[in-house]
Amino acid sequence: MSQEIENVQACDDRHADAALRIAPVVLAGGSGSRLWPMSREQFPKQLIGIVGPASLLQSTVQRLRDFAGARDVAAAPIVVCGDDHRFVTAEQLQASGAQARIIAEPARRGTAPALTLAALAACASSGDAIVVAMPADHAIADTPAFQRAIERAADHAERGAVVTLGVPPVRPDTGFGYVRLGAALGDGAHRIGRFVEKPAEELAAQYVASGEYWWNSGIFVVRASVWLDTLERLQPEMHEACVAAFANGRGDGPFFRPALEDFERSPSDSIDYAVMEHLGSDATPAQGVVVPLEAGWSDLGSWDAVWDALDKDADGNVARGRVVFEGATASLAHSEGRLVACVGVTNVVVVETDDAVLVVDRSRVQDVKGVVERIKAGHGPEANTHRKVRRPWGYYDSIDQGERFQVKRIVVQPGARLSLQLHHHRAEHWIVVRGTALVVRGDEQFLLSENESTFIPLGIQHRLENPGKVPLEIIEVQSGSYLGEDDIVRFDDTYGRA
Missing domain, CATH: 3.90.550.10 (Spore Coat Polysaccharide Biosynthesis Protein SpsA; Chain A)
Structure with a gap:
């Protein structure tokens, strides 16, 4: 240097x-x-x-x-x-x-x-x-x-x-x-x-x-x-x-x-x-x-600027994803999965994601920032993260959750691995649905193939790695008294995270 x-x-x-x-x-x-x-x-x-x-x-x-x-x-x-x-x-x-x-x-x-x-x-x-x-x-x-x-x-x-x-x-x-x-x-x-x-x-x-x-x-x-x-x-x-x-x-x-x-x-x-x-x-x-x-x-x-930047149909509408307009004008609708139908509306923006839906008049799009501040004030996770969260090793998607359980779909890229870690408040069940997993659990190390599973008890050091050439996909079922992402104690991490 x-x-x-x-x-x-x-x-x-x-x-x-x-x-x-x-x-x-x-x-x-x-x-x-x-x-x-x-x-x-x-x-x-x-x-x-x-x-x-x-x-x-x-x-x-x-x-x-x-x-x-x-x-x-x-x-x-x-x-x-x-x-x-x-x-x-x-x-x-x-x-x-x-x-x-x-x-x-x-x-x-x-x-x-x-x-x-x-x-x-x-x-x-x-x-x-x-x-x-x-x-x-x-x-x-x-x-x-x-x-x-x-x-x-x-x-x-x-x-x-x-x-x-x-x-x-x-x-x-x-x-x-x-x-x-x-x-x-x-x-x-x-x-x-x-x-x-x-x-x-x-x-x-x-x-x-x-x-x-x-x-x-x-x-x-x-x-x-x-x-x-x-x-x-x-x-x-x-x-x-x-x-x-x-x-x-x-x-x-x-x-x-x-x-x-x-x-x-x-x-x-x-x-x-x-x-x-x-x-x-x-x-x-x-x-x-x-x-x-x-x-x-x-x-x-703003969403109004996005509407202005995109190509529009004869009625001034912009559709992205699974969208149907009926009698609508000068509107923008964006769907990331579910069908969005807009009937008889004018000058509106509708944005659908996995965990939130926004409906706003185009003349009020500057006020969306205020909505985000209110969500933050109420400690809503939707202000900070999507349901699908990227990590240096791949991503996870929180599929379902309830009292004392959470289900995630985890995808690990070839050659990548999660940190060596443990949790104080939750146990985890892993089910491999695609690829091959190299698992560290306490003093054990073993491979799991498709349709095989394992259990990670509370308080046990563990690591998940993808030694294969295709993405590893697993379903993780968490159970315990606290399921937040801050219940992770890392002992070793390839990516230098604390």
């Missing part, structure tokens, strides 16, 4: 004749509670195929893989995600063929520290690069137009500007922040006048009518060295904490894990508040530039 830190310190000493290459950075730390019940705390919207078969994370990484511009693009994008989501993030990136560098944030500190870690990683690997920081949970319909905007932004960034992509608005919208345009720069870009918070409806209409405001897309383009220098000038405490967290971090398989104690010292703040709103001041020589993005962009920040 010492050599990498030397590279970071020398980041702004690189003066190559060739254009700086682009380092794609994907910020994947959001929770997306407004898209509940599909998006949840432990499986947020960037990991879900909201508008297509690929997840939003996979689609975001793909946008710069086949870059058509004149610049080289780093083969391995940098993905910054929460520590809790690192395994499923790695799984999705591997499935999409992306050889990404994953930085697992040990704590939530906002987008500014996340971008700082990515800039440090970019400097450590290449000396300097033009960082293109993209939220992982947006949709862009026209990838070539997006790439052209990035190429234009990169030209400004190479000359030392901190660039954001602004979306010329097609309607007044109270769900977006806005950028007021400053002086024109001759290529469609402008100096940044100022940033504006999400406005009330009347004010948003005034912004759009004036032609002087663009939506703030949250996509930023900046030289890694310029970002680090600007942050050090404006937010020295954040800069120091992030540099220390990076210097004292460690590699962990496919992940880089910044030091927790150092990273927790960083103030929590967004890119806009920490840096963008201060550009052009006496505190920093860096100038802010906004480049137009006209590529069918959506932040997918």
Whole structure:
């Protein structure tokens, strides 16, 4: 790691004749509670195929893989995600063929520290690069137009500007922040006048009518060295904490894990508040530039935005999954299993999952976040997890539960294994329905084939492993006085979990 830190310190000493290459950075730390019940705390919207078969994370990484511009693009994008989501993030990136560098944030500190870690990683690997920081949970319909905007932004960034992509608005919208345009720069870009918070409806209409405001897309383009220098000038405490967290971090398989104690010292703040709103001041020589993005962009920040981004039938309806419309108009219905029938409704959103159903008027979709807060206040598990829960070894699906029992379907990927563990309050029965299981139970170790079963008594160390070439599927019946997931005492874990 010492050599990498030397590279970071020398980041702004690189003066190559060739254009700086682009380092794609994907910020994947959001929770997306407004898209509940599909998006949840432990499986947020960037990991879900909201508008297509690929997840939003996979689609975001793909946008710069086949870059058509004149610049080289780093083969391995940098993905910054929460520590809790690192395994499923790695799984999705591997499935999409992306050889990404994953930085697992040990704590939530906002987008500014996340971008700082990515800039440090970019400097450590290449000396300097033009960082293109993209939220992982947006949709862009026209990838070539997006790439052209990035190429234009990169030209400004190479000359030392901190660039954001602004979306010329097609309607007044109270769900977006806005950028007021400053002086024109001759290529469609402008100096940044100022940033504006999400406005009330009347004010948003005034912004759009004036032609002087663009939506703030949250996509930023900046030289890694310029970002680090600007942050050090404006937010020295954040800069120091992030540099220390990076210097004292460690590699962990496919992940880089910044030091927790150092990273927790960083103030929590967004890119806009920490840096963008201060550009052009006496505190920093860096100038802010906004480049137009006209590529069918959506932040997918609500179910209404999802409806707007998807193709509709002649009545303005969007159907996903097993859905039937009868006399319905301007509605969205999403089913993950059961048949959803919408009759005579207008402007509604219906979302069906295994354990929750949402019905909301499209004019009130911003209030879904409040529903999630109420579920959390009542300690409802539906706010945080789906019935189907991903784990680094596979997943489990809670099929049924009642007083003193719970039934799960457990799928373990080939070569994967659960931790060596015990439970203080429950016993478990395992029935193999597909594949072969290698079971550790106390001092015993044995194989189970299809249609064979075993019993794990309360308080006995045990482990389940898949030694085969096909997924292992078992039915687990738990019984006992307490069946929560926190009744797990781990003695050994392949994936480094506590």
